Amino acid sequence: MQRINDNNPLGFHVPEPSARPEEQPDFSHIRLSDAGAIARPPVDCDPAITHETSCDLIRVLDDDGKANGPWDPKLSATHLREALALMCLTRAYDDRMFKLQRQGKMSFYVKALGEEAVAIAAARAMNSEDMMFPSYRQQGILFARNRDMVEMMCHCISNSKDNLKGRQLPIHYTWAEGNFFSISGNLGTQFPQAVGWAMAAQAKGETAIAASWVGDGTTAEGDFHAALTLANVYRAPVILNVVNNQWAISSFAGIASGAQPSFAARGIGYGIPGLRVDGNDYLALFAATKWAAERARSGLGATLIESVTYRGESHSTSDDPGRYRPKDEWKSWPLGDPILRLQQHLIALGEWGEKRQQELETAQAEQVRLAYKEATSFGTLREGPLAPTSTIFDDLFVEQPWHLRRQRQDLGV
Amino acid sequence: MAGMTMIKAVNSALDVALQNDPLTCVFGEDTGYFGGVFGCTGGLQEKHGKNRVFDTPINEAAIIAMAIGMASNGMRPVAEIQFADYIFPGLDQIISELTRIPYRSAGQFLMPVTIRTPCGGGIYGGQTHSMSPEAFFTHIPGLRVVMPSNPYDAKGLLLASIECDDPVIFFEPKRLYNGPFDGDPDKPALAWSGHEKGEVPEEHYTVPLGKADIVRSGSELTVLAYGTMVHVALESVRVAGMDAEVIDLRSLMPYDMETIAASVNKTGRCVVLHEAPRTSGFGAELIAQIQEDCFYALEAPVLRVTGWDTPYPHAHEWAYFPGQTRVIRALKQVMEG
Numbered sequence: 133m134q135r136i137n138d139n140n141p142l143g144f145h146v147p148e149p150s151a152r153p154e155e156q157p158d159f160s161h162i163r164l165s166d167a168g169a170i171a172r173p174p175v176d177c178d179p180a181i182t183h184e185t186s187c188d189l190i191r192v193l194d195d196d197g198k199a200n201g202p203w204d205p206k207l208s209a210t211h212l213r214e215a216l217a218l219m220c221l222t223r224a225y226d227d228r229m230f231k232l233q234r235q236g237k238m239s240f241y242v243k244a245l246g247e248e249a250v251a252i253a254a255a256r257a258m259n260s261e262d263m264m265f266p267s268y269r270q271q272g273i274l275f276a277r278n279r280d281m282v283e284m285m286c287h288c289i290s291n292s293k294d295n296l297k298g299r300q301l302p303i304h305y306t307w308a309e310g311n312f313f314s315i316s317g318n319l320g321t322q323f324p325q326a327v328g329w330a331m332a333a334q335a336k337g338e339t340a341i342a343a344s345w346v347g348d349g350t351t352a353e354g355d356f357h358a359a360l361t362l363a364n365v366y367r368a369p370v371i372l373n374v375v376n377n378q379w380a381i382s383s384f385a386g387i388a389s390g391a392q393p394s395f396a397a398r399g400i401g402y403g404i405p406g407l408r409v410d411g412n413d414y415l416a417l418f419a420a421t422k423w424a425a426e427r428a429r430s431g432l433g434a435t436l437i438e439s440v441t442y443r444g445e446s447h448s449t450s451d452d453p454g455r456y457r458p459k460d461e462w463k464s465w466p467l468g469d470p471i472l473r474l475q476q477h478l479i480a481l482g483e484w485g486e487k488r489q490q491e492l493e494t495a496q497a498e499q500v501r502l503a504y505k506e507a508t509s510f511g512t513l514r515e516g517p518l519a520p521t522s523t524i525f526d527d528l529f530v531e532q533p534w535h536l537r538r539q540r541q542d543l544g545v
Numbered sequence: 546m547a548g549m550t551m552i553k554a555v556n557s558a559l560d561v562a563l564q565n566d567p568l569t570c571v572f573g574e575d576t577g578y579f580g581g582v583f584g585c586t587g588g589l590q591e592k593h594g595k596n597r598v599f600d601t602p603i604n605e606a607a608i609i610a611m612a613i614g615m616a617s618n619g620m621r622p623v624a625e626i627q628f629a630d631y632i633f634p635g636l637d638q639i640i641s642e643l644t645r646i647p648y649r650s651a652g653q654f655l656m657p658v659t660i661r662t663p664c665g666g667g668i669y670g671g672q673t674h675s676m677s678p679e680a681f682f683t684h685i686p687g688l689r690v691v692m693p694s695n696p697y698d699a700k701g702l703l704l705a706s707i708e709c710d711d712p713v714i715f716f717e718p719k720r721l722y723n724g725p726f727d728g729d730p731d732k733p734a735l736a737w738s739g740h741e742k743g744e745v746p747e748e749h750y751t752v753p754l755g756k757a758d759i760v761r762s763g764s765e766l767t768v769l770a771y772g773t774m775v776h777v778a779l780e781s782v783r784v785a786g787m788d789a790e791v792i793d794l795r796s797l798m799p800y801d802m803e804t805i806a807a808s809v810n811k812t813g814r815c816v817v818l819h820e821a822p823r824t825s826g827f828g829a830e831l832i833a834q835i836q837e838d839c840f841y842a843l844e845a846p847v848l849r850v851t852g853w854d855t856p857y858p859h860a861h862e863w864a865y866f867p868g869q870t871r872v873i874r875a876l877k878q879v880m881e882g
Contacts, residue, residue, distance in 0.1 A: 314654055324611060527651055
């Protein structure tokens, strides 16, 4: 350490990731814990005692695919096979849509590659009436809630059946019927909104709770602070999730956090318990969300969950990760691939096999192919039909005022 | 009917809304137990309970976001921003979220949110407690912008705003809270008691959004004003002895172009007043639309009397405020034009 001396010139500090393109991936800074090693505190615990759960890593699945310790949710094989299928479906859908974007079929796409477990586990650990305020990488929630895939695609290709009338960039889904809020492109705004939704549920004496997601980068936004402050002040029944996938476009998590190794630990300062979870471990994620949901439903307030995972693909179709991180960095990610890990667990239980996996993947690829074919029958962004042009003036005011009527007439629609 | 200040009228509107609709709630900084720094929410927590009228942390983004979340869950929140000057930390939640959620969700989530906020100078508030930022908000698609000039309109417009399914920002000119103000700071302060518009029904009523009020009929020229400047306009016209038509816009977005155009087409002359800075102020929009709709009826260039393109100064408040001298000069000039 530098000797303390008033006369030393100060140095400017900008954090750098452990590896850049052409360098060896290095994840030695990611603090791991053994599966089953972290105690599961009671849901009514004092948030101040969640130092261990928020700084270490809650893991259930070990390297052999076995479930361990107090966080094991002890799910049925049927449940696990459904979860695996949903994660695989997310990946199959993403793969196809990403390729279609590359072929010019849509303007933009965002994959959830490598972090599929995050959304699926949370959605499966919550109830269907619970409200979701996701960011743009939790498309898995829609699959977990059985949203029609054709409708999802119609939105992404902005055709005549897009339930958002072509107003949103692809993947910025809204599905009120499925208790899925309108996804914003402005990062973090949904975090305090979820708290407001949860407060309304309290005010109305209802039982539903809310959940929201932001990425590691977005924790730097003021809305992160707003959400945690509100959530604790009003003891709102909400689950606040940070998906720490290591990268915010080209900025590594250290640009958002400095050298701090945990986002979950930030909860404690607000009076909110923190859980830092292996984000590629379906069982650990499910158990953590259950713990937070039980706490919320018991009137004990919010939980901050950090899912430690890795963004396997580019941020979106608009950036090339080869320009800011090692090309094969994902292969060195110490927490592996969430789909392979759940598969391994099911195989260890004797409930899954290579052949069933093959059949699942073939069937899902076909499902996605047919869904896209059906979606295009309602039009595409390039060739139409789109929503009628006059609809660009709708939904701003309950009744269209004179100035918008005039502008619509100017446009001649 | 009861004699009410604008503070009491706002309070009465909130009271009626809370009474009539269990899904309405009222919150903001100091609005709960204390009843607001101007007293607009006084007694409401005691009457309706702290689950419906409550204090918030000092975070305007959080206040607006909370309102959005509540509205998405079927409630009809009324948020107070303590001073309009403080609203800017909440601007992302207003511009990118509140006003766009109905649009980007194609109507799946409506946003029946009302944001109340005191605006304007005349109370020695300095640059952080005197702003009139209405023009920023009229530039946001999907947001209604309202500013009353008297207690009767304040209550009726506020109830209409709360009951409207569109988001509304409701500016309360703080210089008018306790009485009308004609722009002359040397006169003793006036009170609302005895003023026609200080007589306010205690029960529910609404004043329609998007409709201006012709507060003085006339044939020589049209004066467009809103908020505090309505009273400055009336007194200036009286002192100048002109047969002017004075229109209180009340709603700035959507504004009542039908009433404005009918008047300007009749008089052929127009002066627009606002307390906010001049350049890109709301007057610019009004004048642009007037020249589009009334060009061939105009006898003279339309003039603006506004605050200067400076922050609201503290010690030189009255040098900033567009008072009677400046207004009368413009009235005369437009008659000569």
